[in-house]
Amino acid sequence: MQVRRCAVVFVEPRERLNFDLGRLVEGGTGVEMVREWIALAAHLDDEQLLEADEVHALGLLSPDTWVEFEELAARHPRAALDSLLGKRLLIGDDGKHADLRLHDDEVRDSHWKGLSAVAQRHSRWKAIDTLEAERRFGRETDQPFLDQLGAPEAPVRERVPSAQRIGLGKPADSALEALVRQRVTCRNWDSSKPLSAEDFAGVLFRTFGARAVSDEPGIAVMKRAVPSAGGLHPTEAYLLVQNVEGVKPGLYHYHPIDHALEPLGDVAGHESAELALRIVAGQRHFMKAHVVIVLASRFRRTFWKYRNHAKAYRAVILDAGHLSQMLYLAATERGLAAFITAAVNECDIEQIFGLDPMLEGVLAVCGFGWRGELVDEVEFDPLGSVWPRSA
Ligand SMILES: Cc1cc2nc3c(=O)[nH]c(=O)nc-3n(C[C@H](O)[C@H](O)[C@H](O)COP(=O)(O)O)c2cc1C
Structure with a gap:
């Protein structure tokens, strides 16, 4: 041998x-x-x-x-x-x-840079329940959070005394500004209200859809709402549809050029929340989102150009962040709500959707749907934009 x-x-x-x-x-x-x-x-x-x-x-x-x-x-x-x-x-x-x-x-x-390949393979979770981990952490110590960890870094690194700062004017209010003010990560969902087929398709197109496909130098490249390293758009959307009018609950792959769903398997209603919970590593506050979306990147698409490249993996991760922000804005524009989480069980997701970690790696999970009427789980809304404060 x-x-x-x-x-x-x-x-x-x-x-x-x-x-x-x-x-x-x-x-x-x-x-x-x-x-x-x-x-x-x-x-x-x-x-x-x-x-x-x-x-x-x-x-x-x-x-x-x-x-x-x-x-x-x-x-x-x-x-x-x-x-x-x-x-x-x-x-x-x-x-x-x-x-x-x-x-x-x-x-x-796949032209992986060695360190990046090891980071990708060994940063994945399997069957983690973050709630259970938090409980264990809480059981092991009864100190308040701040006492355990000490104070965090200041929100800003100030390089000069305030007197030396050059003040800038704030932009006039605009549609974009109003939209951004309404963007709040959602942890409370209204499961009694299905998502309309129109909202579902609209948010998917705004975020992941191809506006055009160019194959000028013989390379097919999509134009999307977000930028992508090398224009290659390696990140795909795998969906767990839970509560959308006219769409059977189940697993799907979104085809961005055809703007179409590729069915990958039905999921019975009672199994869906459990599956979602497994995907988001036990975070109950994301379990009931109407649509759960796995962002999975086909590394070979980007590494074809950036071979054995120190920045390539970082660029792919940055791409996924752009898609997530677009999803937030596309959902918010329709009065819907969105989330993203990096605390996900990649190994379980790979098994659910049939993905290989080194070829089509799970980078994050996001989702969208209708926000609920009551705050059971905390959301970060200091402006009172989605949860108006009582006077
Ligand atoms: C990369 C990334 C990972 C995140 N992971 C989680 C998570 O695991 N659980 C969670 O509840 N929120 C998660 N969030 C949402 C943040 O907690 C949220 O953005 C932050 O609290 C600020 O709130 P805002 O998005 O409403 O401004 C994540 C956000 C980002 C960008």
Whole structure:
């Protein structure tokens, strides 16, 4: 069998606290600091704990050249090589390694910058319930939030004394200004009122729809309401439609050029909220949004141009932010409300919609619908724009 190292792996020296009952019995505190080498590979979801000789061997193996295993074993400790094979950081060319090779080849063929690939793979959540995590955090300490964390950074870094600042005039009121004033992240929904098909289609088109497609130099490029790095618009909208007139509740992909829905599966009414909750990592305040939208980016579309590029992943994430703001404004213009969250279960979403994290990565989840009449969950509305204050 020939082997080579996986395409991208970073080794992190980590220190953690370990509780050892034996040491406690011996009269110590029972607590010791453990230092470990942790391998974070772009083709593997799980982290791998490495021994020092494995770290050394890993650094000497080529990620590109296939070499006979026996030839390597003549040069490096066999036990370390066997262990690296077992930990899937060394990959064989035989049938047994076909799946692993496929995932490794995905990373190679997609022109990922190494650090970005590891950040994408290892920042994903699976089955996290943020509410449960908050409860646990609250149980572990009864200190108020500010006492626990201390004061945050000031809202502005002031570079000169106020007397030296050059005051600027504020813009006259305008339709855009009025719209922006009304934009408040929604955490209270009115499930009794379905979204009209017209509002649904209108918000989707304003945010994600293609106004034109140009293929001037032989590359098909969409014109959207928002900018995109290289004009490539890698980010797609995957929908969980929960409460829209004339649209069967279920999973869909939005086709921005045809301005059409691609059905991916029905979801029974009683299962929908549970699915939404899984998607938004247990945040009950987003569960009842009429439409939940996963922003998933086809990295290869952008990395085709920005190959192995230090800025490419950042640019894709920035693109997703623009889409989210457009969604807020498109919804707000119609008297609807919107949200975005980065606290999402990417691994669960990948499974729900059939997405591969290194090819079509989930970056955020947003959504829109009708705001409810009552404030059960706090919203940030210091201007009293959507929740008028009582005098
Ligand atoms: C990238 C990003 C991630 C966010 N994640 C969450 C989240 O996990 N949960 C949540 O309730 N709100 C989330 N929000 C919404 C913010 O909490 C909200 O924008 C902020 O409180 C200011 O309120 P406003 O949007 O009404 O001005 C997120 C916003 C952004 C831009």
